[in-house]
Amino acid sequence: MMKLNGDVGESFGQWSMGCDSELIPLLDMANIACGFHASDPDHMSQTVKLCNAHGVTIGAHPGYPDLQGFGRRSLAMARESITHSILYQVGALQAVTKHHQTCVEYIKPHGALYNDMMASDSVFDAVLQAAHTLELPLMILDTAEANTYRSLADEQGVALIMEHLPIVGI
Template identity: 95%
Template sequence: MMKLNGDVGESFGQWNMGCDSELIPLLDMANIACGFHASDPDHMSQTVKLCKAHDVTIGAHPGYPDLQGFGRRSLAMANESITHAILYQVGALQAVTKHHQTGVEYIKPHGALYNDMMASASVFDAVLQAAHTLELPLMILATSEANTYRSLADEQGVALIMEAFADRRYLSSGQLAPRQIENAVLHQPEEILSQADAFLSQRPITTIEGESLLLAPDTLCVHGDNQASIKVASQLKQRIAQTEAKAKS
């Protein structure tokens, strides 16, 4: 069954990011920031409480230690340090979820760490090491090379969750279009819904270069800091339900 996931809990101190109170009730899975790229203990706790109240599965969203850059800048870190940084962040969120009598069910790296994981075998292995230690599934970008990633994950005993982005444009390589490229982020509701419909019906999407790309995701992601995504989240939820109902009929 297709799931709707979102990146949430990214407020920090007195600065508010996203509209979690609107988005989280519509999600199946919530990727909660763990303090390195965004969030703090109080916001982590508030976000966990909101997820629990709406029966939303909680995932950890660890990133590079880069509050100033919101985790969207690649950092030159040793692979062992990447593993340790993920363990540190997920461990913090696990403690908060335990306080609220719930738990962390998977890991999804954030921003530049996510992109680096998909571009570098050594970074992917560093992330796998953390997921293996924590005995948690790992969410990664759905790709035409999915079998290669699954094989590597199987060696570590890590289950993979393949995701696609309803509100991001893709390169023909299957990677996400870098945010600095014009139109890399979709801000029109009809564009987001159109791309989501393609994923749901297993049709190719059109890449930013104008080529066709076919992916097979397990879950669709929307971003809590994209107002257009929040506006269409309820419609995405309905379309996922309709697709599932047709598949069963």
């Protein structure tokens, strides 16, 4: 069965981004921004409440520390620093979800971090390390290299959730 996931909770401070209250009821899975590319504790909390109200599965959406670039710029970071950054961000969202008697059920990196993960074994390994530590599945793009990614994830004991891009123009 195909499930619809979307990136949400990307407002922060006085800046409003997206239409979460309209989008979340349509989703099966919500990738909630964790503060480094967008969001803040109050917006994370509001987004978790919306997901709970609509029975939407919560995923963490960590990104590079890049508020000005909305996490869409690749940053040169050591592998260990990428792992630590993801642990920090997902840990923040886990605390918010615990406050609302729910939990984070997977990780889907945001923007440039997601693209870099899919293009670099080193970045992929850094993300896998965080997912392994947190005992959470990792959402990745279903590509021709999927078997290689599955093999690497199996070595780390990390389950993968395969994301399929929609076919447009049919």
